[in-house]
Structure formats: C-alpha cells, structure tokens
Amino acid sequence: MNHTDVRGLALTSTSAKAVDAFNLSIAANAEYRVSAADHMERAVAEDPNFCMAHCVLGYYMMSAEALAPEGMARTHLENAEACDLSRVTERERASVAALRAWVEGRQDDAILIWEKILDQSPLDLLTMQLLHYRNFWLGKEEGIRDSVARYFSQWDSSIPNYSNVLGMYCFGLNENDSSDRALEYGRKAIDLNKDDLWAVHAVVHVLNDRGEQNAGLSFLEQFDKSWSDRNAIREHLWWHEALFIWELGEYARALQFFDDYVARNITPFYLDVQNSASMLWRLESVGVDVGDRWTTISDAALKRIEYRYLPWTDVHVAMTLARTGQRNDLDGFIRTLEEDRSKARNARMHAVAETNLAVCKAINHYCCGDYSTALEELLAVRSDNFRPLGASNAQRDVIGMMAGTAALKAKEFATARSIFAQRLEAKPSNQMTWLFYAEAAEGCGDHDGAKRARAKAATIVGSLI
Numbered sequence: 319m320n321h322t323d324v325r326g327l328a329l330t331s332t333s334a335k336a337v338d339a340f341n342l343s344i345a346a347n348a349e350y351r352v353s354a355a356d357h358m359e360r361a362v363a364e365d366p367n368f369c370m371a372h373c374v375l376g377y378y379m380m381s382a383e384a385l386a387p388e389g390m391a392r393t394h395l396e397n398a399e400a401c402d403l404s405r406v407t408e409r410e411r412a413s414v415a416a417l418r419a420w421v422e423g424r425q426d427d428a429i430l431i432w433e434k435i436l437d438q439s440p441l442d443l444l445t446m447q448l449l450h451y452r453n454f455w456l457g458k459e460e461g462i463r464d465s466v467a468r469y470f471s472q473w474d475s476s477i478p479n480y481s482n483v484l485g486m487y488c489f490g491l492n493e494n495d496s497s498d499r500a501l502e503y504g505r506k507a508i509d510l511n512k513d514d515l516w517a518v519h520a521v522v523h524v525l526n527d528r529g530e531q532n533a534g535l536s537f538l539e540q541f542d543k544s545w546s547d548r549n550a551i552r553e554h555l556w557w558h559e560a561l562f563i564w565e566l567g568e569y570a571r572a573l574q575f576f577d578d579y580v581a582r583n584i585t586p587f588y589l590d591v592q593n594s595a596s597m598l599w600r601l602e603s604v605g606v607d608v609g610d611r612w613t614t615i616s617d618a619a620l621k622r623i624e625y626r627y628l629p630w631t632d633v634h635v636a637m638t639l640a641r642t643g644q645r646n647d648l649d650g651f652i653r654t655l656e657e658d659r660s661k662a663r664n665a666r667m668h669a670v671a672e673t674n675l676a677v678c679k680a681i682n683h684y685c686c687g688d689y690s691t692a693l694e695e696l697l698a699v700r701s702d703n704f705r706p707l708g709a710s711n712a713q714r715d716v717i718g719m720m721a722g723t724a725a726l727k728a729k730e731f732a733t734a735r736s737i738f739a740q741r742l743e744a745k746p747s748n749q750m751t752w753l754f755y756a757e758a759a760e761g762c763g764d765h766d767g768a769k770r771a772r773a774k775a776a777t778i779v780g781s782l783i
C-alpha cells in the first residue's frame with residue numbers, strides 16, 4: 319500500500335507508522351534537530367523495504383560531512399537499491415540515483431537530478447534543501463537562490479514547512495544582493511516558525527552583510543540560544559554572534575564569547591573547524607593575543623586533512639596548521655591541493671582547486687611573514703570574491719580581510735586602501751575598517767584622507783579608540 323508525505327508526495331511503503339516516522343524526520347531535519355536520523359531509523363525499522371527512508375538516511379550521512387561519510391552512506395544507498403526499484407515512484411528512483419552520484423563524488427550530476435525532481439515535485443522539501451546547500455558549498459551563488467526561486471510560486475502558508483522555504487529564499491536572495499526582499503521573507507519565516515534556525519541564520523546573514531551589527535545582536539536576543547536538540551547550526555549561530563561583536567570592535571568580549579560558546583566543544587565536524595579558525599584569524603588580524611587557542615583546534619583540523627570534502631574547510635585547516643607551526647603537515651597539505659588542481663575534471667573543479675591552492679599558499683606565506691607573496695597569491699584569485707571556495711559572503715570576508723592586512727604589512731598601501739574602501743562600501747559604519755583605511759591612506763601619503771578616516775572612526779561607538 320502506498321502513502322503520501324505531509325505535502326502530498328507519494329511514498330512507497332506498506333507501513334503507516336513508517337511514513338509517520340518519515341514525516342517527523344523530514345520536519346526535524348528542516349529544523350536542524352539531531353533527532354532527525356533517529357526518526358528515519360525508526361521508519362526503516364518499521365518498514366525495511368522503505369526505499370526512500372533508506373535513501374534519506376544516506377542523504378543525512380552525506381550532508382553531515384562526517385569523517386568518511388561515504389562508507390556509511392553507501393550502506394544506506396545499497397539498502398535503498400536493494401528495495402525493488404521497479405515498484406517505487408519515479409521521484410524515489412531518481413532520489414536514489416542522486417544519492418549514488420553524490421556518494422561517488424559526482425556532485426554536479428546529483429544537482430542535475432535534484433533539479434529534475436523538483437521540476438516535477440516542487441513540494442519536495444528535502445530535495446530543495448539538498449540543492450540549496452550543495453549550491454552553497456560549491457560556490458554556485460545563483461543556484462543558492464534559484465534552488466528556491468524556481469519552485470517558490472508553488473508554495474504557500476498552507477503547506478507544511480513553508481517557513482523553511484521562506485528561510486532558504488531569504489538566504490539565497492541575500493547572497494545575490496537582494497537584501498531588502500531577503501529580510502522580508504526571513505522575518506516572515508520567523509513569524510511563522512521561530513524554531514526555523516535556517517531562517518534565523520538567513521536573517522543574521524542579511525544584517526551582517528549590511529553592517530548592522532547592533533541590529534543583529536538585538537535580533538538574536540529574542541531567542542533562547544540554548545537551542546537543545548540541534549546540530550552544529552547552533553554553534554554556527556553562536557559564531558555569528560561573535561562575529562557581530564568582533565565587527566563592533568569589542569574584541570575582549572568577542573574573545574570571551576568565543577571561549578564560552580564557539581569553542582566550548584570543538585570536534586572534527588567541519589563547521590567547528592571553520593567557525594573556530596576563522597574567528598581566531600579575525601581576532602589576530604586586529605592585534606588580539608589569542609594565546610594558545612589555535613592548539614585547541616589542531617587535532618580537529620588534522621583529522622580534516624584525511625577526510626577532505628569542502629574547500630572552505632581546507633582553508634581553515636591551512637590556517638590552523640600555519641598558526642600552530644606544523645610545517646610538514648602544511649607542506650604535505652599544499653602538495654595535495656596541487657594534485658587536486660592537476661586532476662580537475664572540468665572548468666568548475668579547476669577554478670575551485672586553483673582558488674583553494676592559492677588561498678592556502680597565501681595563508682602559509684602570510685604566517686611566515688612573506689606578506690608580499692601572500693598578497694600576490696590572494697589578488698590572483700579574488701576577481702570572483704573567492705566564490706569557488708563555496709560558503710557565504712560573510713564567511714569569505716575573512717579572506718578579503720587577509721588580503722587587506724597582508725597589503726598593509728607588505729606596505730602595499732594603495733592596494734590596501736582599495737581593499738578597505740571596497741569593504742567600507744558594504745559596511746560604511748565599521749570602525750575597524752575605517753582605521754585600516756586610515757593606515758592605508760597614511761601610507762599612501764594621503765594625510766588628509768587618513769585624518770578624515772580617523773575622524774569618521776571616532777564618530778562610531780566602539781572600544782577601538
């Protein structure tokens with residue numbers, strides 16, 4: 319007997335209990351709840367021939383980017399394929415094919431399959447999320463938005479989990495410079511469901527990118543930030559809070575927040591490595607002594623060398639190895655990135671490998687004090703805002719800041735001035751950036767410009783001056 323999910327999509331299962339567990343799992347996953355996998359395990363326990371439930375377990379494993387997820391995901395894939403695929407729906411068969419493509423490292427193929435699934439079934443929430451997030455990590459900016467835009471008109475508030483779709487659309491619009499519309503959808507999503515952490519996260523990104531740090535901190539105050547039964551999105555939201563504080567120039571408070579929240583429990587999970595390393599780098603870039611905190615993420619970073627999935631994680635591994643002086647490991651890591659470039663199968667993969675290699679080499683040179691070379695390497699790949707590395711504008715800003723501070727340290731003041739001028743266009747009320755700009759202007763001999771920049775910085779409330 320066949321059933322449907324809560325959005326009316328057919329599911330091939332003989333068990334109503336299994337389908338109930340499936341629905342609970344998809345809803346829990348949409349809210350980043352760690353219980354999502356348990357619900358789905360219960361679904362396959364109730365109906366061992368529930369093909370789509372096996373497939374989703376594989377999706378969950380791959381999405382988690384755990385250490386060596388392919389082995390575990392492959393088991394779920396084989397369980398899904400062991401079901402009689404001739405009796406399942408076309409959507410379910412296509413989902414299994416997408417999982418196989420993903421497990422085999424063919425992410426672009428998986429994306430094409432997910433797009434076809436959504437063309438036929440726009441209410442397939444999980445597939446939309448997978449498409450949205452893969453585009454995000456692959457640096458496909460328009461894809462982050464269009465994974466929702468193409469199907470948005472088919473959704474309305476009567477459909478379960480509408481808030482999740484609004485939240486994703488908010489995020490995608492913001493990454494594509496439509497922040498007013500993004501904010502409208504993000505706020506609407508949170509009005510519908512305060513537990514939708516992706517929508518919360520999306521609004522945080524809008525406020526960050528507009529340089530509205532105080533608004534961001536006020537916005538986060540409305541939530542009980544313990545966020546129990548949640549996965550690492552919780553730590554990432556804490557990281558965003560630390561980022562707001564850092565942007566305000568309240569460095570001691572940012573460091574304390576880092577210790578109390580962001581770095582409370584660092585694991586080899588990729589987001590932990592990204593959050594921690596990027597915050598330490600930012601703090602050091604403004605002269606904060608972070609003590610031996612880099613060593614606390616060293617083990618986690620080393621594990622990510624063996625199990626590499628995201629270029630954006632690679633960048634943070636390189637930061638950690640460089641800042642902890644693990645020269646041999648870093649040299650070996652960079653050789654691996656060079657091999658990646660030589661093995662790139664298409665133009666996109668080559669651009670990813672080229673950018674990843676250049677940025678990691680720049681990190682190495684920066685930490686060795688060779689700021690000129692670091693700057694040269696960063697400028698060679700900045701034309702697309704380091705987009706091939708994936709992640710968000712807010713995250714990649716650490717690389718832009720790295721280029722700016724490298725330029726200052728290399729006494730390439732004209733370049734530094736243009737880098738910080740660009741940042742001020744996006745965040746005109748950022749005291750730290752005005753001070754960097756003033757230093758660059760002074761180095762260029764533009765004393766009046768430097769004076770005006772310092773005066774501007776002095777008008778901005780903060781603890782820097």
Ligand SMILES: [Fe+2]
Pocket residue numbers: 519523554558710712
């Ligand atoms: Fe984020």
